[in-house]
Amino acid sequence: MRLENIHAVVTGGGSGIGAAIARALATEGARLTLIGRRRDPLEAVAATLPQAIAVTADVADRASVDAAFAQARAVHGPIGILINNAGIAPSGPFARLPPEAWSQTMAVNLDALFHCCQSALPDLLAAPAGRIVTIASTAGVKGYGYVAPYVASKHGAIGLMRALAAEFAGTALTANSVCPGFTDTDIVARAIETISTHTGRSGDEALAELTRHNPQKRLIEPEEVAATTLWLCLPASRSITGQAIAVAGGEIM
Incomplete structure (x- = not known):
């Protein structure tokens, strides 16, 4: 139980990669707060875990994030691990991309990281081994056609993690990205x-x-992404920071 009594927040924790990460962290004893917009999927996952609660929030809205994190702290205490997993991936030709689709993708995939990281930062810096892991994508290190907003937002997500890793390298906080194919x-x-x-x-x-x-x-299976994320959260991974780790079957970046 290497994460026993450590409070981990997982955004987008009601399905897919987020749910798999929650399950992996639970195996090491973490207390979990699952955050997302839809309560039913969050509660369904939380009900399967020994120390988990579900909190609804819009991660693209700062007031909503602050309120959700306050609710999480009231139950599980200070946040020691932040998993930024919530995201969207609209697709279509760039020439016909509505400005609203661009703005929404940036809000959910990039602005939300700013809100969540800044809101949790005091707790993370006070923790013995604070961890931020952002689920980015191979689209954060290379380009794909027809998903320009997604590619741009994931490049930004990786850049933010690298900036935080550099800024807080003198502390016990690490910041990394996991890049699934x-x-x-x-x-x-x-x-x-x-x-x-x-x-x-x-x-x-x-x-x-x-x-x-x-x-x-x-x-890629969600559990493969979860295994890499769990490794980054462990105390022994304190020297791993500022990295963008591909989980992509050998895809060339």
Whole structure:
């Protein structure tokens, strides 16, 4: 139980990668606060874990984040681990991209990191081994077509983690990014549907289009991302900071 009694906040903790991370942290004894917009999925995951609560919030809104973190502290105490996992991935040609889609993606994928990191920072700096792990993407270190806002926001997410790592290198706080390739989540399922709808390809053909980037020719499992995230949260990982770690089957960046 290497994380016993440590309070971990996981945004987007109601499904996919976030839920897998919550389960991994729970195996090491962490107290968990799962944050997201939809209460039912959060509560469903929290109910399966020994020390977990569900708190609804809009991570793109600072007042909502501050209120959620205050509620989390009231139950589990100061925050020792922050997992920034919530995100969206709209797709479409850049030439026809509505400004609203750009703004929304930046708000959820990048502005939310500012809100969450700054709101939790006093706790994280006071912790014996504070940890920030942001779930970015291979899109944070390379480009993909038809997802320009997502690519830009994930590049920004990695940049923010590197900046925090440099600024707080003299403390016990580390900040890292985990960069999954295409992962077996609801977001990727929707991407497959979109490809099929717009190109007429079958579901299998659409899946093959996504997995061609992975030399292993498969989707990454959420539990693989969770295992890397857990490793970064452990006390023994104190020298790992400012990194963007790919979990992508050998995809060339």
